[in-house]
Amino acid sequence: MINWILFWSLSTLPLAVTLFFASQILNCRRHKKAAVGFFHPYTNDGGGGERVLWCAVKAIQEQNPDLHSVIFTGDHDASSQSLMSRATDRFGVHLIYPPKVVHLNKRKWIEETTYPHFTMIGQSLGSVYLAWEALTKFTPLYYFDTSGYAFTYPIVRLFGCKVICYTHYPTISLDMISRVRQRSSMYNNDALIARSTWLSRCKIIYYTVFSRMYGMVGSCAHLVMVNSSWTRSHIEKLWGIHERIKQVYPPCDTSGLQSLPLERSVETPKIISVAQFRPEKAHSLQLEAFSVAIKKLDADFPRPKLQFVGSCRNKSDEERLQNLKDKAVQLNIQDDVEFHKNVMYRDLVRLLAGAVAGIHSMLDEHFGISVVEYMAAGAIPIAHNSAGPRMDIVLDEDGLQTGFLAENIEEYADAILRIVKMPEPERLKVATAARRRASRFSEQRFYHDLKAAIRPVICHTSE
Template sequence: MTLTFIIFSLITSLILRFSFTLINRRRNRTTAVAFFHPYTNDGGGGERVLWCAVRAIQDESPDLDCLVYTGDHDATPQSLLARAIDRFGVTLLSPPKVVHLYKRKWIEETTYPHFTMIGQSLGSVYLAWEALCKFTPFYYFDTSGYAFTYPLARLFGCKVICYTHYPTISSDMISRVRQRSLMYNNDALVAKSVWLSRCKIVYYTFFSCLYGMAGSCAHLAMVNSSWTKSHIEKLWGVPDRIKRVYPPCDTSGLQVLPLERSAEIPTIISVAQFRPEKAHSLQLEAFSAAFKRLDSTLPKPKLQFVGSCRNKSDEERLEMLKRKALELNVNEQVEFHKNITYRELVRLLGGAVAGIHSMTDEHFGISVVEYMAAGAIPIAHNSAGPKMDIVLAEDGEQTGFLAWNIDEYADAISRIIRMPEKERLLMASAARKRARRFSEQRFYDDFKAALRPILCHVSK
C-alpha cells in the first residue's frame, strides 16, 4: 500500500511539474524563430539550408529575432555569423542568438547500438524539452529532421515549421529489409535471418506509424525534392501543408568558373560528409577499378575526398577510407580534405572534370548540383533526387551519368577521362545550365512564398 502511494505520488508530481512548465512557458513565449539544429558544425547541405533560412527570415521579417539551438558549446553569435560566410558564402544581416544544449548525446547514433531510429527519435524529444524550457519561441523551426519533437513544440504553444531533407523512415527502407538487402542500416546479421528480418519489418512499420503521427503536427513542412515530397505526403498525410522548396545551391558563385580544365591530371571530386550512407568506400573501389582499366597513354586521374566530420564515428570512417586507399594501392592518387573553407571548396571544384556521388536514395543531392554548376560532370547514384530532379537532359543534351554499382561507376569515370575535350565541354555546359534551376535565389523566392502565410501577422 505504501509503495503504491509513493509511485502514485511520484507520477502525480511529474505530471504536475510537466503541466506547470508547459503553462509557464506558453505564457512566456517570445516572438522569435528558433531553429532546432543541434549540429551547427556539420558542414553539409543541411547547414547551408539553416543559414539561408535564417537570412531569408531576416529579409522577410526584420522584426523577428532568429535563434539557434545548438549542442556545439563553442558556438557564439559572432562565430556562427562568420561560419555562415566562410563555409557557405551566406551573409546574415545580424548574428543569430544562441541557446546551448547539453543533452545532445541522446541523439548520437553511438548511444543506441540497437533500435537506433527509435532511440534517436525519443532522444530528440528529450533534447527539445531542454531547448524549449530554456527558450520558448513563437516559431519552432526544425532544420535537422527531428519530427518527434513537433508534438512537444505544439504543446509549448509554438507554430511548428520544418525543412525536411529526407524521411527518417520510408517504404524503400522497409522494402530493402523485406528483400534482405545488406546496407548501412541493415547489417549482415539481420539480412541473413528470415526471423530477424520479419521482426525488423514489424519494427519499421510501427515506427513509420509513429513518425507519421509526429510529422503531421507540423503547421508547415518544406521538403527538398520530388522524392522526399512523395514519401512525406504518404507518411504524414497532410499534403496541403507540404511544399517542395529546392535547397539552396551556390550556383552563382560556381557558374563563373571556367569550364576548361587541366588535361595533365584529371581530377574527380567527392563532396560529402563522412557519414556511412554516403558510401565513400564504393567510390574508392570504383576509382580503383577505373584506374586499372586506363591505358598507359592516358593521364592518371586523381580522386579528392572533401567533407566534414561531425563526431568520432565520422573521424573513424575517414581513417578507414585512408587505410582502404592503401589496400587498393591508389593512395598516391587519392587526397583527403577535411573541414575546409568554402573558398577552398570552390577552388577544388574549379579544377575537377567530374564529381562523384554514391548515396542510395539521396533525398536531393546539393553536391551534385554544385558539381554541375562548377563545370564538373556529375556521376551520381541512379535513385531519388539525382535521378528524379537533377541529372536530367537539358535542351536535349546529356548532363551527366547515373550509376548503380561499382562497375557502372568505374565505366562512367573511364568514359569521362577518355572523353574528347569538345564533348566534355558540351556536357559540362549543359550540366551548368541545368544547375541554374536550383539557385540560392530560387530557394529564397520559394522559401519566402511558403513561409508568408505563417508569418503574415509579423510586421515588416
C-alpha cells in the same frame, strides 16, 4: 488526431508529474518571445543541411526583420558572432545580424552511439527530451526544425509554438521497409539481421510501428518543406498532410560556381567527391570504382586523381576517414587519391574549379546538393541512379546530356573512363548543359520559394 497526440502522453503520467510538466508548459506559453527558433543541434556538420539552416535564417531575417533569430545548438563553443562568421566563411551566406544562441546540454540523447540497438526510436525519443530543454530555456513564437526531428513536433505544439520544418529526408522510408523484406544487407540493416528470417520479420514489425508513429508526429507540423520529389512522395504517404507540404529545392551556390571557367587542365584529370564522411555516402565504392577505372585505362590517356572533400562530425567519422586512407593503400592507389577534411568554402571552390568530374554514390540520396555544385562548377556529375539525382537533377537539358548515373562499381568505373577519355569539345558540351541545368537550384530560387512557403504561417508584425 493532433489533440490526442499532444495530450495522451501527459494524461498517462502520475498526477503530480503531470501538474509539474503542465505548469512548466503554461509558464513558457505565457512568456513566448517574438522569435523564430531554429532547432539544429549540430551547427558544425558542414553539410548541405547546415547550408539550408543559414540560408533559412537569412531569408527570415530579410522577410521578418521584427522577429529575432535563435539557434538551438548543442555545440558549446558556438556564439552569435562565431556562427555568423561560420555562415560566411564556410557557406558564403551573409546573415543580416548575428542570431541569438541557446546552448543545449542534453545532445547526447540524440547521438546514435547512445543507442547501439533500436537507434531510430532511441534518437527520436531523445530528441523530445532535447526539445523540452530547448523550449524551457527559450520559447519562440515559431519553431523551425531544420534537422528532421519530427518527434519533437507534438511537444512543441504543447508549448504553443507554430511548427515549421524543412525535411531533407524521411527518418524512415517505405524503401527501407522494402529492403528489410528483401533481406538486403546495408549500412542500416545489419548482415546478421539480413541473414535471419526471424530477425528480419521482427525488424519489419519494428519499422512498420515506427513508420506509423512517425506519420502521427509529422502530421503535427503547420508547414512542411521538402527538398525533392523523392522526399515529397514519401512524406506525403507517411504524414498524410498533402495541403501543408511544399517542395523547396535546397540552396546551391550556383551563381558563384557558374562564374568558374569551364576549361580545365587535362594533364592530370581531377575527379572530386564532396560529402561528409558518413557510412551512407559509400566512399568505399568510389575508391573501388576508381581503382578499376585506373586498371582499365589505356597508357595513352593521362592518369586521373580522386579528391575526397568532406567534414567529420565525430570520432566515428574520423575513423571512417582513416579506413578510407587505409583502403587506398590496400588498392595501391594512395598516390592517386587526396583527402581534404573540413575545408573552408573558398578552398572547396578552388578544388571544384579544377575538377573535370564529380562523383557521388549514396543510394537514395534525398536530393544531392553536391551533385548540383559539380554541375554548376563545370564538373560532369557521376551520381547514383536513384532518388534526387535521378528524379530532379541529372536530367537532360534542352535534349543534351548533363551527366552520368550509375549503380555499381563497374558502372561507376565506366563513367569515370568515359569522362577521362572524352574529347575536350564533347566534355565542354556536356559541362555547359549541366551548368544550365544547375541554375534551376540556385540560392535565389531557394530564398524565393521558402519566403513564399512561410508567408502564410509567419504572419507576425511588430506593434
